[in-house]
Amino acid sequence: SQQGEEDPQALSIQEGENATMNCSYKTSINNLQWYRQNSGRGLVHLILIRSNEREKHSGRLRVTLDTSKKSSSLLITASRAADTASYFCATVPETSGSRLTFGEGTQLTVNP
């Protein structure tokens, strides 16, 4: 079963704007990862944040993690039409070995 919930489920913005997606989870984790999925395709790993980290950057991506609230956010700055995709958070729960548990995903549409 999925332990993650993401909001919003869908987000539509204009090019150049920032997009923020949130993820909540229920159990203690080793790390939290964000993935991107273009329609009908596989997933692409974007960024991983460990449980002892609070913030991480990669290019136009900024991820935060609040383990006390069991939540994470993904910020995409200066969005582009090519950023249009579904974004999933995935956790590695402490008790699961290395198996990923995915959130429900956010469908991001960036309008040119």
Place this chain on the structure above:
Amino acid sequence: GAVVSQHPSRVICKSGTSVKIECRSLDFQATTMFWYRQFPKQSLMLMATSNEGSKATYEQGVEKDKFLINHASLTLSTLTVTSAHPEDSSFYICSASPFRDRLHYGYTFGSGTRLTVV
């Protein structure tokens, strides 16, 4: 970077037939691969963990006799959907990690297989 190749990308089969999906790690060895299914506009559900040289570990509610997994080499895992029915129509995706330390590195996913059972 690490690449996981998945074939076929699309397959249409008749009810009652079996379909095999292959997942290959192209430039690394994968002792463990994961198989997921995804329904339209939904998230990924882990079906099973494929272990090289041993039996796969199935998630609760996944029929192991229906979804046969074979991981005969360090670069190839296969998922066979046996006696397929229309309700098995879905998007199947595999993943693996080129890193032994899977707790601190992300996974590489195949491009997925769209299975349609008619």
